[in-house]
Each structure stands twice: as C-alpha cells, then as structure tokens.
Amino acid sequence: MTTKQLVLIKGTKEGLVLQLDDQCAYSDLLDELKRKVTEDGLEGQAEVTIHVGNRYCNQEQLKEILHIVQQSKHLKVSKIKSDVITVEECNQKLLKSQSATYIGIVRSGQELRADGDLVVIGDVNPNGKVIAGGSIYVMGRLKGMAHAGVEGNRECVIAASWLEATHLMIADLMELMTNEVTILAEKPEMECAYIHPNGHIAIDRLQDLRILRPNLSTFKGGS
C-alpha cells in the first residue's frame, strides 16, 4: 500500500476543496472517501467543492461520489469540478463556439439553425426563421424572424445590413416589430438588436456594438 493520500481536504480562496486522487483505482478512491468524510475531525457545516482532477467520471460515478460526501452532515457540496470532458462533449462545445455560414436566401416557411453564431449571406424573407445558440449576423435583409441565444445567453445580438424583422428574439425575450418600433429608424440600415440593461430588446446602430458588447470580439492582439 502506498502512503499517498487519495483524498485531500484543502482550504482555498474559493473555500474548502475535496481533492480526489485521479490515478488510483476508482474503488480505492471510494473507500478512502467514505472513511474521510465520516472521520471525527470535521465540525460544523462547510461548503465544499469536489475536484475529481483528470479522472473521467460518468454521470453515475459522479452521483456515487456526491452521495458519499453527502453522508457527512458536516459537508455541503456546492459543485463538482473536473479537468476532463469526453471528445463528444468537446465537439459539442466546439460547435457552440463556432460560427456557421449560410449563403442563400431563407425563404418563407424555411428555418435555419446553428449551435453557435450564425452568419447569413443573403436575405431572410418574411416568415423565414433563423435560430442560433449564439449571435446572428445577416449580410442582407432580415425581414423574417430571428432568435439569438436560444439556450438562454442574453449577451447575444442580432445584427443585419437591413434590420426589418417581424419578430426579434434574444434568449427568453421577444420583440414584435410593430410600426412604433420600426418608425424610429427611417432606414433600418446597419443595425443591431441586443438586450438593454432595462431588460428590453433595443435596437441601435451597428457601430455601437463595439461599446455595447465588447466581449463579442474574439480577435486576439492589437490592431
């Protein structure tokens, strides 16, 4: 038997961390964890983050670990951290961070979906719909419906060379483009829609995006 500690309890800036060894056998780890959390040394109730390191744990195993730690009335798990994800999860994340480009016209009755940002080079006609997990950029006339940040990201924007949409949706918000809204801009040229701090969808000049959403820029380095 090694003398290496399989479960370490560390105090960090973010609070208590339960650092689990990621090299030993999984069953050894569970045994050690059971022992550790039922030790007498613990007092009161502390929030703890479980860190599984480079060990890949599936959902079942994570539940098992969580269950063991929850046996202790002194520890309350705030989150589980891991340094590894599966290739599939990684691909999912990649998709969401990528931008998809579509060249063509999204016509009445058609629907275009992207996991990440969506760039449409062409028009989105009335009753056509574009949906993206990220932001939507239309190099053309957006005259149909657009839903950005469809999984809840309120930072996303909808930008178009000609923004004349009938429905604008960002995350959980929807704006129907009634005449009152569109009347503000005589020519809806080069505009973008975003969620204003007041909680409503607002429309501004495309040029203002740089100030409104500086984080959308992924370009590294100076210019």
Place this chain on the structure above:
Amino acid sequence: MGEAIVITSGKGGVGKTTTTANLGTALALQNKKVCLIDTDIGLRNLDVILGLENRIIYDLVDTVEGRCKIQQALVKDKRFDDLLFLLPAAQTSDKNAVTPQQMAKLVEELKLDFDYVLIDCPAGIEQGYKNAVAGADKAIVVTTPEISAVRDADRIIGLLEKEEIEPPRLIINRIRPQLMKNGDSMDVNEITTHLSIDLLGIIPDDEQVIRSSNKGEPIVMEPSTQAAIAYRNIVRRILGESVPLMSLENEHKGVFSKIKALFAK
C-alpha cells in the same frame, strides 16, 4: 426530347391556368409541338379556357391507371393542326389518385413526342403540387403584385430550390401600372429583389383576358392586345431570345423603365 415546365404559384387564383393556356397556345403558334397537362384533379379548368371541355373522353387518372393509352386521352386543339394537345385532369377522383412516380413516368413519355410539356399545377403545397413538380425539368412561378401572393411565391420557390430542376423563373401577372405608380402595390423591382429569381415576364391586368378565357380562346389569339404581346414575349424568352421588357402604358412611362435594366444583362 422535349422539356417539361411546371407552372406553379402556391396561392390560387393568380393566373397559373391562364398562363399555361396562353404560353401553350403561343408556343404552338411558333410551330412547337406542345402538350398541356392539367394536374388540378377534382377542379379541372384548363380545358374550359382552351374551349376543349366538350371533347374530353379520358383523363389523367385513366391514363396512369392504364384504362387507356396516353394517345387516347390527349385532346387535340383543332385550331393548331397537330401542334397543341391537352391531357385533362380527372373531375371525379381525388388528388391522391396519382403519385409523383406515375407523373414522372408519364411526363418522361410525353417528352419523347412533344417539344414542350407544360404542367398546370394546383394551388397549395401538398400532393397536387408534388405530382405537378415530379416530372418537370424547369419551373415558372406566377405571382401577382399582392403581398400575400408574393409571400406564397417565396414559399414555393424555397420548395422548388430543393428539387432537381433549374432555378425557377418568375412571371408577375395582373399588373396595374397606376396602382404601382401610386405605391399602392409592390412594384416589379421590389418583387424581383424580394424573391431574387430571374424575371421571365410581366402581364398586365386586362379584362380582355377574362373575356377570352370565357370564350375558350386564349388571349394570345388576339395578337393586338397587350396581354397577348406580353405572353408572346415570354414565349420568345423561353425559346432563348432576349426580348426587352414591354412598357405597359406609354402615359406611365418610367414605372417600368428601371426594370429594363434587369434584362439588359
């Protein structure tokens, strides 16, 4: 080997049947051998516009179900010796009596005999539409300057772009220059930009069209009318000529002048 062109629109009543009858007649006047197919099963009317309804014996459904030979079902238009024929729709069956596969096979056979097979499509995007498109090599989309018709045209173009046929071309029917000039209807430029497909031609709104349809004589047979010239121009474009867009009314010069640029490629 001829070519098959489907005439479609999405919306009903915009002039598909009128267009089919007139383009077919105009093609026959140009010495082309033409077969018109009415695929609006249950609501046939191409025969009426051509003045052929009294001569129907068999129909489309009889043909695909093998109750008669294709030749037996074809109704000859006697005004054009052996150039213009109609395959009428069944009046009694329902739309599902024919499948897209059967239509494709039928059109393929007709193309051996004819220079042009024009397929008049029913309104909508269901079975009837699918049948009409099944055998087509090309498509013509008919719209009027009304927003609702243009919206449906957009939907149909989206569907046509998924088929293995050439990019569809557009006919804008029932144009009223005064309305367009006053901005009370979409203008030709707006419509073509919106739909972004090639414009094949424009047809004025003309009560003569209705009158001649009722007589069973397509308007192209009265060569002096504007609508007749418009249809004949379209046929010349189908045959590959480059014909400038007509100016519909001299006193409204300017309304159509911008459109000319579209053809001056």
